[in-house]
Every structure is written in C-alpha cells, then in structure tokens.
Amino acid sequence: MSDSIQLNHLHKNYDRFALRDLTFSIKEGYITGLIGPNGAGKTTIIKMIMGMVHPDQGSISIFGQENSSDEASVKDRIGYVSDENFFYEQLTLKQMKKVIAPFYSRWDEEAYRKYLELFKLPELKKIKELSKGMKMKFSLAVALSHGSELLIMDEPTAGLDPVFRRELLELLSEHIQDEKKSILFSTHNTADLDRIADYIVFINDGRLVFNETKEALPEKYMLVKGGKELLDRDVRKWFTGIRETAHGFEGLVANRMEGEPYFKNIAICETPTLEEIMYFTVKGSVMHA
Numbered sequence: 001m002s003d004s005i006q007l008n009h010l011h012k013n014y015d016r017f018a019l020r021d022l023t024f025s026i027k028e029g030y031i032t033g034l035i036g037p038n039g040a041g042k043t044t045i046i047k048m049i050m051g052m053v054h055p056d057q058g059s060i061s062i063f064g065q066e067n068s069s070d071e072a073s074v075k076d077r078i079g080y081v082s083d084e085n086f087f088y089e090q091l092t093l094k095q096m097k098k099v100i101a102p103f104y105s106r107w108d109e110e111a112y113r114k115y116l117e118l119f120k121l122p123e124l125k126k127i128k129e130l131s132k133g134m135k136m137k138f139s140l141a142v143a144l145s146h147g148s149e150l151l152i153m154d155e156p157t158a159g160l161d162p163v164f165r166r167e168l169l170e171l172l173s174e175h176i177q178d179e180k181k182s183i184l185f186s187t188h189n190t191a192d193l194d195r196i197a198d199y200i201v202f203i204n205d206g207r208l209v210f211n212e213t214k215e216a217l218p219e220k221y222m223l224v225k226g227g228k229e230l231l232d233r234d235v236r237k238w239f240t241g242i243r244e245t246a247h248g249f250e251g252l253v254a255n256r257m258e259g260e261p262y263f264k265n266i267a268i269c270e271t272p273t274l275e276e277i278m279y280f281t282v283k284g285s286v287m288h289a
C-alpha cells in the first residue's frame, strides 16, 4: 500500500504554538479524517502540505516526491478546498471558472457542469454575493472537476446544511471508489468520520496522538466507569483522562489489551465513541500540562 502524502519529522514554531516532530502518512486509496480541538494545528498541517506554510524542520513527500508542494505538476494532481476564500470577489462564477480552468491540465468541463447543477450553483452570481455554504460548494465543484488524485479539504462540511452535508459525504465515498484516489479532510464533526473515514489522524496541541484505521480504535481504547473508592493513585495512572462526578468516575484507557483484564471485574468496561476518545484525551492533556 503506497502513501499519497508522507510527513517526516515536521516542526513549526509560532510565538505561542508549536507543531512538534510530526511524522505520519496518508494512504493512497483511502479517506483520512484529520481531527483535533481548536488550535491543535490542523490548518497549519494542511497549509504545509499545500506549500502555503513552510516547516522549520522536516520534509513532506507528495506522490513520492519530496518537498514538491510548490511544483505545478504536483498541484495539478491535488484538489484543494478551504474555508478561506481565495477567489476574486468581484467576478461571477462563470468568469472565475474561466480564470481557474486553464491552470489544470485535466480540466473536465463536463464534470464541472454536472457539479454546478448538482450543487445548484448560480453561474451568473458574483462570488461576493454567495453564502458561505455556496462558496464552499463552488470550491468543491472546482476541486472535483480537474481529475485530481488527491483531495485535501479544510473543514469542507462546516457551513453546509445537513441535507447537503450528507450528500457530499456520499459523493466523496463514490469518488474514492477509484482506488488511485485519496482524500484528506479536517473536521470537527465525528459523525462525518463515522460515515466515511477509513483512517483517523488525531492531533492535539501540535502533536500526533494517533493515526489509526477507524476499526482499530475500539481495540485500542476503553472507557471505564466505576465508583470513587476505586480511584487511588495506582488506578489513576491507567487513565489518559478522567471525569469525576459526585459518586463515581469515567476514565479513558489507551491500552485496552492490558487494561481490560485489570478492570473487567471491578468496573464497567465500554467501547468509547470517537467523541469520547477526543474529549478524554484533550482533557487529560490539560490535566497533565
């Protein structure tokens, strides 16, 4: 199985934030969801992959070519969608498309027409007259219409109504049926990931927490619920994060294989949702900071 993107020991320092030693890969032929709390570093990672932010250290390979994100031949193969509007506000969609299309060697006018219709995009409206969701749809229509092998999207479902959100996820699932295509998208919505993601990359405070298949997570993590009397210092060590209530606690164990035999006779052991894994991991990192 080959990688469409490989990040190697990436570092990036801002005044009050750092991405630290990030190494992970995005697999070809799969949908990868990038998750993490506000300010975790998701957009910075995506911008580094797109060559819009330069790492202080480390390298990025795309389609097997190192540090290639500035190269036109690589950009040609990537469809990029972000919530930052990089279109000319004064132009109509029709005019904007005329500007964009020649940049791509495999522009597919027929596909573009299909998406215009599907997304109900008004060609004669100016970009500045579009709603946030419509701008996102235009961005998506362009990204899906130039034969890109890799779709990179920064929160593509933010600002979309629930009906279209679901349609878009279905469309992305269909898009990936071609095994040479890959998708990387960031989101705050775990339901998006439950629906379509194969892999999940979880970033917290500039660090990689995990890069796992969705199926592997229930084998790795466990949610333990028990009475307060259990919580001595040794027991606390098991937990990545804990939520204590008046009578009991809930805690996330990141090593289910070892944790389950220990807890199964003294507490309730459950499989956490992705949201619970995120919640307890982020809570734990604040507790231990």
Ligand SMILES: Nc1ncnc2c1ncn2[C@@H]1O[C@H](COP(=O)(O)OP(=O)(O)OP(=O)(O)O)[C@@H](O)[C@H]1O
Pocket (backbone or CB within 6 Å): 014, 015, 016, 017, 036, 037, 038, 039, 040, 041, 042, 043, 044, 045
């Ligand atoms: N150009 C910059 N200069 C200084 N700090 C920056 C810059 N760009 C981003 N940051 C900081 O880097 C951190 C990570 O930001 P980033 O936008 O990557 O997070 P995110 O995970 O995408 O967050 P969100 O979910 O809120 O969109 C934040 O603390 C942000 O303030």
